[in-house]
Amino acid sequence: MKTRYLLLAFLILSVTSVFVGVKDISPLDLFHLSDEKLQILLVSRLPRLISIIIAGMSMSVVGLIMQQLSRNKFVSPTTAGTMDSARFGILISMLLFTSASPLQKMLVAFVFALLGTFIFMKILERVKYKDPIFIPLVGLMFGNIVSSATTFFAYKYDLIQNMSAWLQGDFSVIMKGRYEMLYISIPILIVAYLYANKFTIAGMGEEFSTNLGLNHKKIVNIGLTIVALVSALVVLTVGMLPFLGLIIPNIVSIYQGDNLKKSLPHTALLGVVFVLFCDILGRVIIYPYEVSIGLTVGVLGSGIFLYMLMRGRAYA
Numbered sequence: 494m495k496t497r498y499l500l501l502a503f504l505i506l507s508v509t510s511v512f513v514g515v516k517d518i519s520p521l522d523l524f525h526l527s528d529e530k531l532q533i534l535l536v537s538r539l540p541r542l543i544s545i546i547i548a549g550m551s552m553s554v555v556g557l558i559m560q561q562l563s564r565n566k567f568v569s570p571t572t573a574g575t576m577d578s579a580r581f582g583i584l585i586s587m588l589l590f591t592s593a594s595p596l597q598k599m600l601v602a603f604v605f606a607l608l609g610t611f612i613f614m615k616i617l618e619r620v621k622y623k624d625p626i627f628i629p630l631v632g633l634m635f636g637n638i639v640s641s642a643t644t645f646f647a648y649k650y651d652l653i654q655n656m657s658a659w660l661q662g663d664f665s666v667i668m669k670g671r672y673e674m675l676y677i678s679i680p681i682l683i684v685a686y687l688y689a690n691k692f693t694i695a696g697m698g699e700e701f702s703t704n705l706g707l708n709h710k711k712i713v714n715i716g717l718t719i720v721a722l723v724s725a726l727v728v729l730t731v732g733m734l735p736f737l738g739l740i741i742p743n744i745v746s747i748y749q750g751d752n753l754k755k756s757l758p759h760t761a762l763l764g765v766v767f768v769l770f771c772d773i774l775g776r777v778i779i780y781p782y783e784v785s786i787g788l789t790v791g792v793l794g795s796g797i798f799l800y801m802l803m804r805g806r807a808y809a
Contacts, residue, residue: 496758496759496762499759499762499763499766500762502766503762503765503766503769506766506769506770506773507542507546507769509769509773510538510541510542510545510769510772510773511534511538511539511542512538513773513776513777514533514537514538514776515780515781516530516533518530518533518534518538535669536668536669537667537668537669540667540668540669540671540672541664541667541668541672541772543672543675544664544667544672544675544730544731545664545765545768545769545772546765546769547675547676547678547679548662548675548678548727548730548731548734548768549734549737549764549765549766549767549768549769550678550682550761550762550764550765551675551678551681551682551723551726551727552570552723552724552727552734552737552738552764553737553738553741553742553760553761553763553764553765553767554682554685554723554757554760554761554764555570555685555719555720555723555724555738556569556570556737556738556739556741556742556760557738557741557742557745557753557756557757557760558685558692558716558719558720558753559573559575559610559716559720559738560742560743561692561693561695561696561716561751561753562614562692562695562696562713562716562717563614563617563628564696564698565617565628565629566742566743566746566801567626567628567629567739567801567802568628568629568632568739569629569736569737569738569739569742570610570720570724570738571636571733571735571736571737571738571739572629572632572633572636572739573609573610573613573629573632573635573636574609574610574612574613574632574635574636574639575606575609575610575613575720575721575724576606576636576724576728576733576735577609577636577637577639577640577643578605578606578608578609578610578636578639579602579603579605579606579609579721579724579725579728579729580602580639580640580643580728580733581605581609581639581640581642581643582598582601582602582603582604582605582606582725583598583601583602583728583729584643584646584647584652585601585605586598586601586602587652588646588650588652589601595674595729596674598729599674599725599726599729602725602728602729603721603722603725605725606720606721606722606724606725606728607717607718607721607722609635609639609721610717610720610721611717612635613632613635614713614717616631616632616635617631626802629739662731662732662733662734662785662786662787662790663731663732663785663786663787664731664772664786665783665785667730667731671730672730672731674726674729674730675726675727675730675731677722677726678723678726678727681719681722681723682723682761684715684719685716685719685757686754686757688712688715688716689753689754689757690753690754691707691712692712692716692753693751693752693753693754694707694712695707695709695712695713695716696753731786732785732786732787733787734768734786734787734790735787735790735791735794735795736790736791736794736795736797736798737764737767737768737790737794739794739798739801740767740794740797740798740801741760741763741764741767742756742760743801744763744797745759745760745763767790767793768786768790771786771789771790771793772786772789774789775788775789
């Protein structure tokens with residue numbers, strides 16, 4: 494029943510997204526499209542919708558994977574320094590390769606995101622105080638240190654304006670030819686679904702998973718690689734989508750439970766619905782101007798995150 498409602502919300506918001514914008518296009522116009530309106534649909538509105546769907550789905554799923562592997566409901570790419578490390582990697586690629594292609598930037602960002610995620614997981618192993626609220630606060634501090642280093646080098650080498658593109662997510666810049674790299678996320682998410690049961694077992698602890706014949710370290714490394722690669726793709730293409738990978742898996746786990754394979758489709762669908770809603774809200778709240786998706790997701794997401802922190806023991 495809940496899946497039916499999510500699908501209905503997804504269809505309604507998707508159609509609304511295509512027809513909401515500065516240039517007025519109504520559903521009736523589809524029967525007699527002018528060349529200008531056809532170009533707007535093909536070059537801007539449809540690529541924007543596709544990028545919203547892939548980004549919302551991807552970040553929600555990798556958030557769920559991180560929570561499963563870390564055994565903490567408040568861990569996500571935002572609260573583990575993964576997104577900040579990816580931004581740092583983009584800056585390094587701009588410094589070392591002045592004419593770097595998007596693929597080169599993505600690869601460097603992926604390496605830094607993976608390194609940052611592994612560092613956080615190592616910190617997690619050494620932290621004795623295992624309170625579920627304390628762990629993400631450590632991750633936020635680690636992410637702020639990485640972010641501060643990024644800002645320092647960006648100022649030093651006069652790249653702060655270039656880096657501002659990755660400070661907040663923004664779908665208004667998405668056009669045909671600028672979002673296609675997100676398609677790489679689709680086969681990665683299929684791999685995540687195939688490994689879902691193994692991630693669930695790995696999340697029960699190294700000793701338990703080893704007793705079941707699972708190579709715990711290998712599965713954790715695969716999961717963290719998926720998280721880092723998807724995070725790098727989304728940051729490079731869309732920008733930062735804060736708290737998305739944190740709140741969506743928590744909401745799904747309330748009514749769906751903690752079985753990762755059963756939760757993945759719901760998490761992906763709810764993530765898309767949430768990002769679509771935030772994007773449409775950003776387009777209409779000060780029409781004809783637009784509020785970036787990073788701001789709308791950040792405000793709504795941080796509010797839900799604070800609520801979860803206050804109810805931490807109930808959700809952890």
